Amino acid sequence: MHYLIGSKLKVYNQNKLHKRLRRQVGEAIADYNMIEEGDRIMVCLSGGKDSYTLLDILINLKLSAPVNFELIAVNLDQKQPGFPEHILPEYLTKLGIEYKIVEENTYGIVKEKIPEGKTTCSLCSRLRRGILYRTATELGATKIALGHHRDDILETLFLNMFYGGKMKAMPPKLMNDTGEHIIIRPLAYCKEKDIEKYAEIKQFPIIPCNLCGSQPNLQRQVIKEMLKEWDKKFPGRIETMFTATQNIVPSHLCDTKLFDFKAIKKGDNVINGGDIAFDKEEFTAASFDASGIDEQDIILWKEVN
Structure with a gap:
C-alpha cells in the first residue's frame, strides 16, 4: 500500500515538474514573441541537460501551439577524444525529429592555440558560435534556440558586474553579433535545479564536455556557487533578483x-x-x-x- 502511494506521488510530482517547465517556457515565448508563424527553429543540442530539456519541451509545445513552426536539432561534433558520436544520432532518430550533426575539429584548434592549463572557453565558444551561425544560414533557420536558463542569466549579470563593470545579462531574445540571426532562450524563466530533476526523470543520454570540464576555477563557477549558496540559505532571493532584471x-x-x-x-x-x-x-x-x-x-x- 505504501509503495503504491509513494509511486503515485512520484508520478504526480514528475507531471507537476513537466507542467511547470512547459508553462514557464510557454510564458517566455509569449512574453518575448520568440516563435512566430512559419518559423524554422534551429535548436542547438550540446548533449547536456539544458539543451535536451529545451528540445523536449519545444517538441511537446509544438503539438498544441497556436502557430505552426518547425524544429531542427543541430549538434556540433568538435572532435573531442572519446566523444560518443553515436549517442545523439540514435536519440534524435528515435524521436523522429529532423537533425544535423556538424563535424568540425575545433578541439584541435583550441588545443593548438591555448597553452596547457589556460582557460579554453573563450576561443572554443567563438569558434562554435561562428560554425552554428553558418549552419543556421545553410539550413534556412529563422531563429536559433539556446538552452540558457534563469540561473545562467543571473550568473552572467553578476559576472559582468563583478568583472566587467557592466549591468548586462543574457537577454531572452536578441539579434546575434553579426546581425543575421535572432537568438532565443525559451528556458529563460526555468530554474536550473528543475532542469536537473527533469533530466534525471527523462534519463537523457548526457554527454559531458571533456574540453572544459576540467576547469573548475572559472569565474562563472565562482558566481554559480555564490548563487547556489544564497538559494540554499535564503529561499526566494534568486527569484527576487531575476524579477529585478524585468523591472x-x-x-x-x-x-x-x-x-x-x-x-x-x-x-x-x-x-x-x-x-x-x-x-x-x-x-x-x-x-x-x-x-x-x-x-x-x-x-x-x-x-x-
Missing part, C-alpha cells in the same frame, strides 16, 4: 546614455517616484522574506519602523 528604472541608476539627467529642470514632472533620499525606504516584512534577508535584519527593520 529596470533607468532614472534611478547612473547611465547618462539611458536617461537624460542633464535635461532635468526645476518644475519638471516627478519621474518614477522622484528622489526619496530623505525618506525611509518602504519595504514590507514579506519583501524581506522573499529577498532572503535574515531574521536579524527583519527585527532591525521592525525596530526602526
Whole structure:
C-alpha cells in the first residue's frame, strides 16, 4: 500500500515538474514573441541537460501551439577524444525529429592555440558560435534556440558586474553579433535545479564536455556557487533578483546614455517616484522574506519602523 502511494506521488510530482517547465517556457515565448508563424527553429543540442530539456519541451509545445513552426536539432561534433558520436544520432532518430550533426575539429584548434592549463572557453565558444551561425544560414533557420536558463542569466549579470563593470545579462531574445540571426532562450524563466530533476526523470543520454570540464576555477563557477549558496540559505532571493532584471528604472541608476539627467529642470514632472533620499525606504516584512534577508535584519527593520 505504501509503495503504491509513494509511486503515485512520484508520478504526480514528475507531471507537476513537466507542467511547470512547459508553462514557464510557454510564458517566455509569449512574453518575448520568440516563435512566430512559419518559423524554422534551429535548436542547438550540446548533449547536456539544458539543451535536451529545451528540445523536449519545444517538441511537446509544438503539438498544441497556436502557430505552426518547425524544429531542427543541430549538434556540433568538435572532435573531442572519446566523444560518443553515436549517442545523439540514435536519440534524435528515435524521436523522429529532423537533425544535423556538424563535424568540425575545433578541439584541435583550441588545443593548438591555448597553452596547457589556460582557460579554453573563450576561443572554443567563438569558434562554435561562428560554425552554428553558418549552419543556421545553410539550413534556412529563422531563429536559433539556446538552452540558457534563469540561473545562467543571473550568473552572467553578476559576472559582468563583478568583472566587467557592466549591468548586462543574457537577454531572452536578441539579434546575434553579426546581425543575421535572432537568438532565443525559451528556458529563460526555468530554474536550473528543475532542469536537473527533469533530466534525471527523462534519463537523457548526457554527454559531458571533456574540453572544459576540467576547469573548475572559472569565474562563472565562482558566481554559480555564490548563487547556489544564497538559494540554499535564503529561499526566494534568486527569484527576487531575476524579477529585478524585468523591472529596470533607468532614472534611478547612473547611465547618462539611458536617461537624460542633464535635461532635468526645476518644475519638471516627478519621474518614477522622484528622489526619496530623505525618506525611509518602504519595504514590507514579506519583501524581506522573499529577498532572503535574515531574521536579524527583519527585527532591525521592525525596530526602526
